[in-house]
Amino acid sequence: MATINVRQGSEGPSHDPYGYTEIEFISTDGEIECIIHSGLAEWIKIKVSQEMTYKIEDYKFGTNAQIFEQVCGISPHDAEKVDQRRRSRCRKCGSKQGEWTNGYPGESFLICVRCGNHMDYSFNESAII
Numbered sequence: 001m002a003t004i005n006v007r008q009g010s011e012g013p014s015h016d017p018y019g020y021t022e023i024e025f026i027s028t029d030g031e032i033e034c035i036i037h038s039g040l041a042e043w044i045k046i047k048v049s050q051e052m053t054y055k056i057e058d059y060k061f062g063t064n065a066q067i068f069e070q071v072c073g074i075s076p077h078d079a080e081k082v083d084q085r086r087r088s089r090c091r092k093c094g095s096k097q098g099e100w101t102n103g104y105p106g107e108s109f110l111i112c113v114r115c116g117n118h119m120d121y122s123f124n125e126s127a128i129i
């Protein structure tokens with residue numbers, strides 16, 4: 001199973017922050033490492049084994065998302081969904097049932113219905129702007 005990590009944050013000047021999403025993909029054998037960043041800046045970083053390098057040369061066209069998909073075999077969108085599915089399981093009791101509740105404006109928490117553990121957190125900046 002490949003490793004997928006999704007990071008979300010903000011970048012740009014502090015008075016005008018811009019949200020970004022960064023998806024990191026590491027193949028099962030560790031031969032492919034790919035990070036796609038989309039926000040204020042758009043970039044993609046690909047690290048592959050020596051044997052893979054020549055193949056990657058063919059991929060240098062299309063959008064970052066298309067390159068990501070060709071290299072990793074999964075689109076950034078699907079990678080994000082895989083990550084969300086994994087995180088939507090309670091780390092304490094393994095329950096898949098969570099309920100979203102609101103915190104401060106723009107904040108949402110996914111709370112495990114079985115044990116009350118925080119399963120996930122989301123922040124919607126547009127709610128406060």
Ligand SMILES: [Zn+2]
Pocket residue numbers: 090091092093094095112113114115116117
């Ligand atoms: Zn739980």
